[in-house]
Amino acid sequence: MNWITNYVRPRINSIFSRREMPENLWSKCDSCGTMLFHRELSDALNVCTNCGHHMGISPRDRFTALFDNGVFTEVPVPKPIEDPLKFRDQKRYPDRLRAAQKQAAEDEAMLVAEGEIGRTPIVAAAQDFGFMGGSMGMYVGNAIIAGCERAVATKRPFILFSAAGGARMQEGILSLMQMPRTTVAVQMLREANLPYIVVLTHPTTGGVTASYAMLGDVQIAEPNALICFAGPRVIEQTIRETLPEGFQRAEYLLDHGMLDRVTPRGQLRDELISITRMLMGLAPPVAGDLPKPAPPAVEAPTPETETPKAPSET
Amino acid sequence: MMNYLDFEKPLAEIEGKAEELRALARRNEEMDVEAEAAALDQKAAEMLRELYRNLTPWRKCQVARHPDRPHCRDYIEALFTEYTPLAGDRNFADDHAVMGGLARFHDQPVMVIGHEKGHDTKTRIERNFGMARPEGYRKAVRLMEIADRFGLPVITLVDTPGAYPGKGAEERGQSEAIARSTEKCLQIGVPLISVIIGEGGSGGAVAFATADRLAMLEHSIYSVISPEGCASILWKDAEKMREAAEALRLTAQDLMKLGVCDLVVAEPLGGAQRDREAAIHDVGKAIASMLAPLKEASRADLIAARRRKYLDLGSKGLAA
Ligand SMILES: [Zn+2]
Numbered sequence: 001m002n003w004i005t006n007y008v009r010p011r012i013n014s015i016f017s018r019r020e021m022p023e024n025l026w027s028k029c030d031s032c033g034t035m036l037f038h039r040e041l042s043d044a045l046n047v048c049t050n051c052g053h054h055m056g057i058s059p060r061d062r063f064t065a066l067f068d069n070g071v072f073t074e075v076p077v078p079k080p081i082e083d084p085l086k087f088r089d090q091k092r093y094p095d096r097l098r099a100a101q102k103q104a105a106e107d108e109a110m111l112v113a114e115g116e117i118g119r120t121p122i123v124a125a126a127q128d129f130g131f132m133g134g135s136m137g138m139y140v141g142n143a144i145i146a147g148c149e150r151a152v153a154t155k156r157p158f159i160l161f162s163a164a165g166g167a168r169m170q171e172g173i174l175s176l177m178q179m180p181r182t183t184v185a186v187q188m189l190r191e192a193n194l195p196y197i198v199v200l201t202h203p204t205t206g207g208v209t210a211s212y213a214m215l216g217d218v219q220i221a222e223p224n225a226l227i228c229f230a231g232p233r234v235i236e237q238t239i240r241e242t243l244p245e246g247f248q249r250a251e252y253l254l255d256h257g258m259l260d261r262v263t264p265r266g267q268l269r270d271e272l273i274s275i276t277r278m279l280m281g282l283a284p285p286v287a288g289d290l291p292k293p294a295p296p297a298v299e300a301p302t303p304e305t306e307t308p309k310a311p312s313e314t
Numbered sequence: 315m316m317n318y319l320d321f322e323k324p325l326a327e328i329e330g331k332a333e334e335l336r337a338l339a340r341r342n343e344e345m346d347v348e349a350e351a352a353a354l355d356q357k358a359a360e361m362l363r364e365l366y367r368n369l370t371p372w373r374k375c376q377v378a379r380h381p382d383r384p385h386c387r388d389y390i391e392a393l394f395t396e397y398t399p400l401a402g403d404r405n406f407a408d409d410h411a412v413m414g415g416l417a418r419f420h421d422q423p424v425m426v427i428g429h430e431k432g433h434d435t436k437t438r439i440e441r442n443f444g445m446a447r448p449e450g451y452r453k454a455v456r457l458m459e460i461a462d463r464f465g466l467p468v469i470t471l472v473d474t475p476g477a478y479p480g481k482g483a484e485e486r487g488q489s490e491a492i493a494r495s496t497e498k499c500l501q502i503g504v505p506l507i508s509v510i511i512g513e514g515g516s517g518g519a520v521a522f523a524t525a526d527r528l529a530m531l532e533h534s535i536y537s538v539i540s541p542e543g544c545a546s547i548l549w550k551d552a553e554k555m556r557e558a559a560e561a562l563r564l565t566a567q568d569l570m571k572l573g574v575c576d577l578v579v580a581e582p583l584g585g586a587q588r589d590r591e592a593a594i595h596d597v598g599k600a601i602a603s604m605l606a607p608l609k610e611a612s613r614a615d616l617i618a619a620r621r622r623k624y625l626d627l628g629s630k631g632l633a634a
Contacts, residue, residue, distance in 0.1 A: 080628060080629075081628075081629070081630070081631050083631075084572070084628065084630075084631030084632060085561070085562075085563045085631070085632060086631075086632065087561050087562075088561060089548035089549055089557070089558075089561060090548065090549060138628050141628075145625065167516075167538045167539075169538060169539055169544050169547065169548060169562070170548075171538075172537065172538055172561075172562045172563045172564065173536060173537060173538060173562075173563065173564065173569055173572060173574050174572065174574075174627070174628040175538050176516065176517070176520060176536075176537070176538040177520075177574060177624065177627050177628060179493075179496055179517060179520045179524075180496055180499070180500060180520060180524040180624040181624050181625060181627065181628075183493070183496050183497050183500055183524075184500055184621045184624055184625055186497075187497070187500060187501070187621070206517070207516065207517050207520075207538070209489035209493075210477075210488070210489040210490075210492040210493050210496075210517040210520075210521075211492075211493050211496065211517075212493075213489075213493075214487075214489045214490040214493040215493050215494075215497060227489075228484055228489070229477060229479070229483075229484060229488040229489040229492065229517070230477070230479030230480075230483075230484065230488070234479045235479050235480060235481060235484065238478075238479050238480060239480055239481060241481075243481060247481070247484075248484060256485050256486070256487070257487075258487050258490060
């Protein structure tokens with residue numbers, strides 16, 4: 001506790017109403033309403049320091065905190081053809097995509113990277129709920145396939161952080177086909193005897209849950225994450241009864257045998273290091289500060305090798 | 315008594331009139347109505363051809379859900395011999411929304427698995443309208459494993475609005491069950507042939523339809539979400555299902571262009587419900603034609619080709 005949390009915050013809380021919240025310095029916890037200093041919140045990986053509520057975190061911020069010294073290399077993802085169905089609802093799909101790209105400052109809803117965690121080489125993928133609800137379309141499918149192929153090629157474990165409202169409707173059947181496609185990717189890992197660890201984050205629902213997000217060797221969830229196939233509203237409409245407290249939340253799934261662990265974000269890194277090292281048969285992790293890792297290996301910039309290969313060509 | 319869809323109402327009137335005339339003539343022998351009735355028949359036939367010449371995607375959804383369409387049970391009864399149902403997931407229950415078991419197809423032993431919607435109020439409730447729970451998918455996984463071990467081809471018949479969105483289903487791991495079923499489809503070293511005979515609803519359909527060869531009946535659909543669901547999310551208005559059905563490209567014809575479907579099986583004029591026997595017969599022929607070239611393939615080749623098929627999917631859009 002410092003003077004800000006003890007003294008300034010209570011006053012700020014009383015001074016500012018929700019609407020008047022200053023955008024650049026403070027955030028309000030979605031759960032308990034406490035005003036949180038931005039720096040404090042990002043240091044806590046977007047977990048409320050007052051109530052422990054886990055807010056969304058971008059894949060880039062997550063990776064920066066996850067990888068040793070924040071150093072990671074992006075794994076290139078082959079670009080799928082854009083707008084395969086020429087989909088149009090109230091807006092054109094390409095316009096929705098542009099808007100999402102601008103808002104999230106990312107190309108798409110998944111980031112794939114390789115690097116070391118506690119000096120353990122891994123490949124990781126994180127889904128971005130902030131990008132069109134993290135929805136699974138062809139790009140996300142390609143990202144998972146690229147990540148798994150990279151993991152197999154470098155004999156590394158694959159860690160996946162899921163977050164999605166489901167499949168991307170604007171890609172119609174081709175979004176649905178990411179269910180079998182990503183399942184094939186998971187099978188590549190299994191056949192190469194490499195660990196596949198899934199961290200389910202809030203929310204993970206629909207076709208994403210019903211494919212790669214439920215096929216991990218070890219299934220971990222962040223506290224209170226909504227994890228389901230059909231959302232609670234759909235179920236309430238179907239069965240016309242109120243659902244129990246905590247239904248479809250991480251702890252509820254743990255109780256029903258659907259998960260291995262529920263782990264707070266702040267402890268995830270250590271836990272992932274420990275689990276991956278044990279599964280890979282490596283020595284126990286070294287505690288304390290590690291010397292700086294070597295800079296990431298950059299491949300020779302010859303155009304042929306730099307061109308990302310489509311999964312079909314490898 | 316025929317069930318008519320809303321867009322078939324004018325047709326229902328003409329067919330009804332012809333039927334009335336003939337009924338009248340049966341009661342009154344002096345009346346000669348045949349010429350008039352035949353003219354009405356003619357008119358009805360023309361109208362039927364016209365209506366079904368170019369069904370809109372939404373109308374196809376309606377036909378795909380038609381209560382009189384042949385269902386899984388009807389296909390199994392007509393196309394297979396020695397059908398021996400195998401029940402249960404060895405864990406919780408037997409799900410009646412999924413039927414399956416050993417059977418012979420043209421004398422060859424196979425494993426047949428499918429969604430069954432039921433045909434009247436009682437059986438529809440019993441079958442949960444073809445919406446499977448985790449037990450259904452786990453039973454399917456178990457059956458596919460048996461097939462894999464004993465070298466029996468697997469034939470799946472897909473007809474579901476989607477997996478059941480219920481409290482117990484979620485608690486028992488609906489997502490995991492679907493994921494494992496899809497995974498099993500991609501693991502077995504025996505031929506896997508799938509036919510969408512009505513509705514291919516989202517993940518609940520993927521769990522069975524991930525196959526070496528996928529055929530679809532001419533008026534069947536396969537979609538990531540129901541048009542109604544899509545409309546209420548993207549248009550904020552469930553009544554915009556016609557627009558959604560159009561945009562989703564869920565017809566057999568569009569899925570053929572996208573490379574998801576390998577074969578479209580033509581339906582009798584007016585849909586499978588108008589001539590159930592003919593529809594069933596043609597599905598039988600389609601299964602035989604898809605199965606034949608796979609019979610000699612090795613386990614490893616089958617698995618590799620199936621995975622390749624799905625990895626390559628979507629590399630071309632509708633333009634291709
Ligand atoms: Zn809080």
